[in-house]
Amino acid sequence: MTVKTRFAPSPTGFLHVGGARTALYSWLYAKHTGGEFVLRIEDTDLERSTQEAIDAIIEGMEWLGLDWDEGPYYQTKRFDRYNEVVDQLMAEDKAYKCYAPKELLDEIREEQMAAGLKPRYDANHPRIIEANSNVADDAPFCIRFRNPKEGSVVFEDYVRGRIEFSNSELDDLIIRRTDGSPTYNFCVVIDDIDMGITQVVRGEDHINNTPRQINIYKALNAKIPEFAHCSMILGDDGAKLSKRHGAVSVMQYRDEGYLPQALLNYLVRLGWSHGDQEIFSMEEMIELFRLESISKSASAFNTDKLLWLNNHYIKSSEPEYVAKYLQWHMDAKEISVENGPALTDVIQLVGERCNTLVELAEQSRYFYQDFEEFEAGAAKKHLRPVAKEALELAKAKVEALDTWTTENLHTVIADVCSELELGMGKVGMPLRVAVTGQGQSPSVDAVMQLVGKDRVIKRIDLALEYINQRAAQ
Structure with a gap:
């Protein structure tokens, strides 16, 4: 069996650090096993998805050097396929039309919470049964997946081991909205089936989605992929990583003068390790990476350590590699290198003193400008x-x-x-x-x-x- 992994960001913002780490882990596992890596843009959120974010994600992946074997695929171009599977599930009585209006569902959820119950859609609730009976031909409806009511969903996670959810805790999720658009949890399953995904690497915030998705795989008699849910990345103060901790977009790190190799080396160690080794070439990462070695514990982002790594790569990398990325900063500062020494020679002389390419560009100015x-x-x-x-x-x-x-x-x-x-x-x-x-x-x-x-x-x-x-x- 050929291993096939994927990175599937939603284009509602830029490529952030957590997403970049997920992409790196998926990419490394594919490379380690001689498999394939797919890039998929999950743009079903039509209101929040933007072309700017799509461009930024692709730019970030290219800057990091995380090349893909297939894609980028776009979910908005696959609606016909999703509707085909919805119709199949309807025909097999594994999905059904729900006419219950949002206002009614909100009222029932409030009643459930007031009674100390978990708020959820209950197809057997008398008011929902009534809403789904004797409806007009033109009444709006969504399509819900008929989730099993008995038993449980069990899966072995590469990071967290055995995870089990009771089906009684899961409700009949919507797979097609009233406006006809398919929903995230449904599209993900169809995509992973069609694209032959064998391992799904993603953040721990998706753990609750996994049992719902597994039940859809089972309903379609499809092979279920293996899962690895990575812990979140925290700031050095222990809070969830956010803008107040500094740069969170990958391209901000480019702008601030980091080499992609330094950022990749830093990201791979945010949740994965190989003994006490700190510095890894890309070849070493590919050779040594194992999903089983991902830690359950949350990782803390430390900018000082990233700076140390960046200085290491500026000093130790081939000058031609550094020059490739330094040139962008020289151009940004309007420093022409045409009338001066070779940029590689300047890097060999000045690079050791600089933590970032921004510093290196500024420290190189006097070689080219009077x-x-x-x-x-x-x-x-x-x-x-x-x-x-x-x-x-x-x-x-x-x-x-x-x-x-x-x-x-x-x-x-x-x-x-x-x-x-x-x-x-x-x-x-x-x-x-x-x-x-x-x-x-x-x-x-x-x-x-x-x-x-x-x-x-x-x-x-x-x-x-x-x-x-x-x-x-």
């Missing part, structure tokens, strides 16, 4: 008249260089220190501020090599002009 002003604090401290002689000598020596290498530039700085009998800080720091415009950077000789000879000379001139103006005041 500046007219120096960072105030750094200039005040290091671009003083006492630094003029060192900068002038350094400028003369770099102008005379035939071969522009980091090694030769290191020698230039050392020679200036030696000739003027100055410590490295007295030469290196003024040079750093002159060349970068700021007080912090990687090794100044390596920075100068990437900035380029013409720009270095031009910037030293700017620094000398700043010192002269300062001395004249």
